[in-house]
Amino acid sequence: MEQSTGQKIATALVGWGLSLLMAFPILWMALAAFKTESQAIASPPIFFFAPTLENFAAVFERANYPHFFLNSVVVAGGSTLLALIIGLPAAYAMAFYPTKRTKDVLVWMLSTKMMPAVGVLVPIYLMFRSAGLIDTRSGLVFMYTLMNLPIVVWMLFTFFKDVPKEILEAALLDGARPVQQFWMLLLPLTAPGIASTGLLAVILAWNEAFWSINLSTSNATPLTAFIASFSSPEGLFWAKLSAASLLAIGPILAFGWMTQKQLVRGLTFGAVK
Amino acid sequence: MSSVTLNQIGKSYGALEVVSGINLEIADKEFVVLVGPSGCGKTTLLRMIAGLETITVGDLLIDGERVNRVRPDERGLAMVFQSYALYPHMTVADNMSFALRLAGVDKSERDRKVNEAAKILQLDHLLQRRPAQLSGGQRQRVAIGRAIVRDPKVFLFDEPLSNLDAALRIQMRIELARLHKQLSATMIYVTHDQVEAMTMADRIVVVNKGGIEQVGTPMEIYQNPDTVFVAGFIGSPKMNLFEATATTVDGRTFAHLNSGQKISVPMQLKPGTQITLGVRPEALTADSSGPLAGEITVIEHLGGETLTYVDIGNGKLATIKSGEASLGQVGDTIRVSFAADRLHVFGPDGRAIRIQPRH
Structure with missing residues (x-):
């Protein structure tokens, strides 16, 4: 449909307006990170000020940022890798060798995501304690893998389902064994889907706060626990909290920005093919 | 010699019988067309010959050897699918040589065979393209090329022309008939289009409701239909x-x-x-x-x-x-x-x- 100039401008205005509205809290936080504490709580709010880096200096002085950052990378990356290693064969089996109960298994897996996590906190905590997993990176990797596995399997299942059955049948006639079909056809054909599944799992694990705060104290604490440590005992210091938050979300925002093309392509894979 | 024999072949899913009591002798170098309305079981029959569906009862023999339990790739057949089923991430040349690569044929031999098939199908200039860059007719030819390269005993075609427009369909019909002569291969071709059956077949097998209605040369079937169904189905x-x-x-x-x-x-x-x-x-x-x-x-x-x-x-x-x-x-x-x-x-x-x- 051809749009007139007026319509184009109106669309752009509405689009930008909505985007700004949604991004406002993040933008406000980014601004606050560069204010002094008094500027940060000033009312009416201040939009123009001389930016300062003193909050960042304070944050770095008080906490070992690289330690948290490294934990986040290891835990998010490790759990994603593990979830893919388990999820790929599971989704493959469900997509290409389904049984009568496959649909039920999928629904059951997704249903585990509907339960409030706090409901299983006590048993998980006790198990982690017995297994010596409290405050370990491997413990969090394990927890995040379990947390993301349903979504990972679902997404991979969907991507595998989109591969035309005839292609695999043609390969069968060409003499490809299941393992060869997997490596030579399925993997390259669903690479965008697998990549976006991995990206989503990284983002979900990076942003996870509940389990990291409850299952780690110092050694394994990722960035979400680092932010939390800025919000409590001495009352609220908006500027410092904002600086810490910006440091925590910065890497994943940059990561998401760089991979957004891949993410969107993967998430709309079947629909626009 | 590449003959195919179907002996009392049947297929059921649980209690549902989709194909039953099929007896058919397909001779070496014969072009046999299975024709029938959609849902009559002709594609299931072809897929059973290919090994993509298990055979519930009966014997399938290729060159006199029972192959019911032989893996699809070891039956010596090649199949051309309705949707072409090309490997989208591979070039035309890679698509055509995939089977040879899996079989461990060395590169120079693979190239030779691919070039030979490409020449027959006039695909020489397209070998480095990917399927997405080809027209429907070209894709169809690549799918046929993939079959030719394997040098199969029997070619199986599953409604290969139904995704093409009318003009291209007629052209491909002629090309396929020519190809059959050139390769002097046994071909089994499934279609719902009785014109394709009449024009290409040495013998037509009219399939209806999971069984064979009549087998004969196109003119036999046209002039002496055995049943009302055949009479109404063949001829336009x-x-x-x-x-x-x-x-x-x-x-x-x-x-x-x-x-x-x-x-x-x-x-x-x-x-x-x-x-x-x-x-x-x-x-x-x-x-x-x-x-x-x-x-x-x-x-x-x-x-x-x-x-x-x-x-x-x-x-x-x-x-x-x-x-x-x-x-x-x-x-x-x-x-x-x-x-x-x-x-x-x-x-x-x-x-x-x-x-x-x-x-």
């Missing part, structure tokens, strides 16, 4: 089929058409027998002394030929195929006749009752 425009009841007057047999008219039938039938009469549209001619009369309701001019639809009572239309000239105008009443030997009579079970030569 369709054979005229009139339901009727047999009566006897002075020792001569007549058919009382359900649409009201009466025509003489050159055979003895028990009075009261429910029969179906069949006459091909081109066997009907306008004739002022003909036994059938009716009003022209529609005239279709196709250029070289004309189709005239005549209402012979109760809205039942008879189709007449004639040359360029019209048989009349819409609204005219005309009389129609046909040569006695062009009349087909089918009994209450739908099977043909052959007309005995009169003494």
Whole structure:
């Protein structure tokens, strides 16, 4: 449909307006990170000020940022890798060798995501304690893998389902064994889907706060626990909290920005093919 | 030698029987077309031969050897799919050489075979492209090339032309017929299009409701259909089929058409027998002394030929195929006749009752 100039401008205005509205809290936080504490709580709010880096200096002085950052990378990356290693064969089996109960298994897996996590906190905590997993990176990797596995399997299942059955049948006639079909056809054909599944799992694990705060104290604490440590005992210091938050979300925002093309392509894979 | 034998082949899913009691001998270098309406089981039959579906009962023999439990790639067959099923991430050359690569054939031999097949199919200049960069007809040729490269005992085609437009379909039909001669290979071809069956087949197998209705050369099937189903399915425009009841007057047999008219039938039938009469549209001619009369309701001019639809009572239309000239105008009443030997009579079970030569 051809749009007139007026319509184009109106669309752009509405689009930008909505985007700004949604991004406002993040933008406000980014601004606050560069204010002094008094500027940060000033009312009416201040939009123009001389930016300062003193909050960042304070944050770095008080906490070992690289330690948290490294934990986040290891835990998010490790759990994603593990979830893919388990999820790929599971989704493959469900997509290409389904049984009568496959649909039920999928629904059951997704249903585990509907339960409030706090409901299983006590048993998980006790198990982690017995297994010596409290405050370990491997413990969090394990927890995040379990947390993301349903979504990972679902997404991979969907991507595998989109591969035309005839292609695999043609390969069968060409003499490809299941393992060869997997490596030579399925993997390259669903690479965008697998990549976006991995990206989503990284983002979900990076942003996870509940389990990291409850299952780690110092050694394994990722960035979400680092932010939390800025919000409590001495009352609220908006500027410092904002600086810490910006440091925590910065890497994943940059990561998401760089991979957004891949993410969107993967998430709309079947629909626009 | 590459013959295929189907011996009492059947397929069921649980209690549902989709194919049953199939007996068929396909000779070396023969082009056999399985034709039938959608859902008749012809594709299932082909997939059982390919090894993509298990065979519930019966024996499948290739070159006299039972292959029911042999893996698809070891049966020595190649299949061309309706959707082409090309590997989208591979070039045309890689698509065609995939099977050879898996079989461990060395690169120079692979290239030689791919180039040879590409030349036959005029794909030489496209070898480095990917399937997405090709037109429908080109993709189809790559799919055929992939089959040729494997040098199979038998080629299987599953409705390979149905995704192409009409003009391309006719062109590919001719190319496939030529290819069959050139490769002198055994080919089994599935289609729902009776024109494809008539034009390409050495022998046609008409499949209906999971069983074989009739096997024969195209002309045998056209001229002597064994059943009402075959009579109505093969031929375009369709054979005229009139339901009727047999009566006897002075020792001569007549058919009382359900649409009201009466025509003489050159055979003895028990009075009261429910029969179906069949006459091909081109066997009907306008004739002022003909036994059938009716009003022209529609005239279709196709250029070289004309189709005239005549209402012979109760809205039942008879189709007449004639040359360029019209048989009349819409609204005219005309009389129609046909040569006695062009009349087909089918009994209450739908099977043909052959007309005995009169003494």
